[in-house]
Amino acid sequence: MFRAAVRLSVSGARSLTRPQLGLTAPLAQRCYAHGGKLESDEEFDARWVTYFNKADIDAWELRKGMNTLIGYDLVPEPKILEAALRACRRLNDLASAIRILEAVKDKSGPHKKIYPYLIQELRPTLDELGISTPEELGMD
């Protein structure tokens, strides 16, 4: 049901060696127990982007959303992370923004190419908001 950027446990390394083509794993969709329609990647992404884009999101919702998202078997798409980082900005929480970047890098596990790709995609947002990556701060 949840597939977004990378289905880490199913997709082989080959689908991750060319990040510029997008990190969608080939049709790795989980079964649904309730018998409803399977959610597509785009719907999943859109749902999460909408969640973080809520204008008056509060700190609890940000934490809950982020912890839940990290609990899934995937690395979130850059657009979801962008929305999360902007939510941090609205909440005046730089520490959480840096933490999110760390968590996403940790989430990629052995697939080393994911994180640089994400940073590359997020670079405009990072520069705009003034967020430093953990590497720039020497925290790795």
Place this chain on the structure above:
Amino acid sequence: MLFSFRMLATRALSLVGKRAISTSICLRGGHGVAKVDDYALPAYFDRRENPLPDVQFVTELSAVQKSLKEKEKGSWATLSNEEKIALYRISFKQSFAEMNEGTKEWKSVIAGMFFFIGMTGLVVLWQRKFVYGPVPPTFESEWKEKEVQRMLDMRINPVEGFSAKWDYENKEWKK
């Protein structure tokens, strides 16, 4: 660390120190609010699967930290790297890199293993010297020679085994 004052059931105020949460018990009609113990409050913990814990790591901010928090409300581009790291350290105890690094415990484990294997070796040596009686006479070389000769005379396993390897003509082992 946390001082929670014992509260009698009939008393009013309980102040939970460091967390600066005051639970006041109003006794109206015999009802009371339970005292909040430290362990019942949301705790801070560094876990990979829970990147944003429920509470900040540092709960009481110094004046410097408070002013830094104020500065955080403005543009983040104006913050220096040290300030950003300071803000991070207010909210979190260990970075992901720090929480993921291994301990050096394996060295203690291997050292312990070797030590106890060594101790066991010493015990075994001691046992051999002081506990076990003498080895039976059947192990002496003279006895063994006679034993082998007897086996050859009996033609033990003459086809493919023991006696097959003895050259009866030349009275020596076959090359």
